[in-house]
Amino acid sequence: MLAADNTARLCSRCHREKRDELRTPPAQLRNEFFETGEFRAAFESQHIGKIFRAYRNHPRHLQLFGKALNQELLGRWLGLTQAQVSKIEHGQPEQNLKTLRNYARILHLPQHLLWFDLAGQSRLSPPQYSRANGNNLIVPASRDDILVAATGMDTLELLQRVRTSAIDSSAVDALNITVEQLCCDYSYTDARELMAVGKSWLGKVTELLGNHLTLAQHRDILDNAGMLALLVGCLEYDVGNARSAEATRRMAMELGKESGDPGIVGWAHEMLAWFHLTAGSHRAVIPAAEAGIQAAPSRSVAVQLYAQQAKAYSRMGMPEKVHEALENGRALLDKLPYPERPENHFVVDPDKWDFYAMDAYRIVGHDQLAKRNAEEVIRRSVNPEGVVVSPMRKAEAQLTLAVIAARQGDVDEAALLGMGALQGGRQSRPSLLMVAGELEHELHTYGSGTGADFCELLNDLKRAP
Structure with a gap:
């Protein structure tokens, strides 16, 4: 009533x-x-x-x-x-x-x-929308369109300036836009394709550091090189190349220290925490995250580092520490302004926070909270046209719902959700395998043959090069 x-x-x-x-x-x-x-x-x-x-x-x-x-x-x-x-x-x-x-x-x-132009768009020409590919995943709009609208030069001209060391404020601005857009492409672009592009730009940008630059230009180039190294390292880890990812992470750390950018240093520590978490070294996550928080205590990376601590504590069976880390992260997030480009992989917004909290809730057994966050993550991972804009988050949210279904005895629904998650396109293999392994464990509590189709698909993913 x-x-x-x-x-x-x-x-x-x-x-x-x-x-x-x-x-x-x-x-x-x-x-x-x-x-x-x-x-x-x-x-x-x-x-x-x-x-x-x-x-x-x-x-x-x-x-x-x-x-x-x-x-x-x-x-x-x-x-x-x-x-x-x-x-x-x-x-x-x-x-x-x-x-x-x-x-x-x-x-x-x-x-x-609007009566003013947004960055990368114009009232005088139709907007360049991204489109969906055959898998219903979003494909980025031309980076040249964004670059030309914002700076008046395309990628070819920027490359020519980089090769000839003709670096001025316009070229630096164009480089900033290019690097930021690459970081925004992370969530949905094919990992190997984006990694190749990122490595190419990283090579060109690091070559610039040997040229005659003003102090401000040198710092800007260092910052861009550091962000590119972070991006490439994440992509290398996504495809399973842990050794290269660690080397690139260390490169990013040194570039961040040289440029004096605490954000880059913080994200380099965050990558190490992520590597430890997905490798099962849960205790090693805590000091790695703490080092990052100390390096960048008021940046959004610190929010994600608290989330990594919460994920590690949950797997160590320390629920009080989980709640403490989540409270610290949420308190910091509430103090930060909403990011201009929340799709950038190296920023944290409330949507990303819900995604990380979902994982911790699932592990400590707060199924209702985990389910609420998972459903919210899935809802926000698909735009109004039905295009998946955050396939990796959606996959882990589906696995969370699958784990909860298995705990409630609905093993058929759990296996179905799990199979859908493993077939979702853009993947971060270590993170996906970690969460999928938790579903496999839940299914095996009902007998070794339970969820056989899901387990077979998971084994195929483990064996894939």
């Missing part, structure tokens, strides 16, 4: 579940969402505060929750306080282009409705 004042017409449990969906901004919105009278007037006014208000008062929110989104929730997405949101909504129009772009990116405001 619903209360008389329940205008949303939802039971309390359904209401909580709907509210949980708003812990982070919607992953993507259809253009129809913005086709309301209030939105049209807001975009025509060129006032971002009025767009905030139109967003909060959208009929969809009124239908789902019986009231508008509040300023505090919107502010949490944008890295603002409630008072700051109120000031923006009722004050003079924001003029800072970088700030406007950041708000537009977080709220997924369509370029064709």
Whole structure:
């Protein structure tokens, strides 16, 4: 029986579940969402505060929750306080282009409705959308399109400048954009293909360090080389080349130290923690993560390092330490602004945090929390057109649901979910094998022949080169 004042017409449990969906901004919105009278007037006014208000008062929110989104929730997405949101909504129009772009990116405001250009897009030409391949996985849009729109030069011109050491501020900006886009491509691009591209750029960028550069240029080149080394090392580990991955990780560490970038140093420690975790050296994860946290205590990498500690403690049977690590990570994440490009592999946003917490919850037996996070991860891994944008996260979330199904006695559902996870396209082999092995263990508690098809597929994956 619903209360008389329940205008949303939802039971309390359904209401909580709907509210949980708003812990982070919607992953993507259809253009129809913005086709309301209030939105049209807001975009025509060129006032971002009025767009905030139109967003909060959208009929969809009124239908789902019986009231508008509040300023505090919107502010949490944008890295603002409630008072700051109120000031923006009722004050003079924001003029800072970088700030406007950041708000537009977080709220997924369509370029064709804006009065300013987003990075890599233009109001004067149609947007370059990524497309889905035959496996329904997203394929990145041309990096040249992004580069030309942002800097006026394409990859060929950038390469020519790199080869001739014609490095100026435009070339450095173009290099920054190229490296960042490669890091954003990590989640869905074929690992071997991206690794080849990353290695090629890493070779070219490191050659530049021997040339005559200004101090600022030298630091920028070092930073880009460090990020490329991190990316290549992750990809090498994804495909099972642990020895090369460790060598590249150490290279990234040295580049980070030389450039004085604590973020790069922190991520190099995070990679080591990840290597130890997937190799089963759970105790070694803790000092590796602690070293990274000390190197970059206020960066988003520290959030992921706390998550790695939680994953290790859960496998060591230390639930109190698990909760302590998760609390530390969540507290830091809440202090950080929402990232401009959450798809970048080397940033942490609330969606990524839910993914990591899911793993720890599963291991310590908090099945309801693990299931909630897994379902949320799967929901956010697919865009409104049905294209999988985070196949690796989706696969591990499917395995989490499979483990929970096995614990509840539904071994057929567990095996089916597990097989789907192993056939999901883009993979990180060590992480996938670690979680799939946990499902295999759960299935074997019902007898050695249980889930035979899943186990056969898992063995094929283990034997694959």
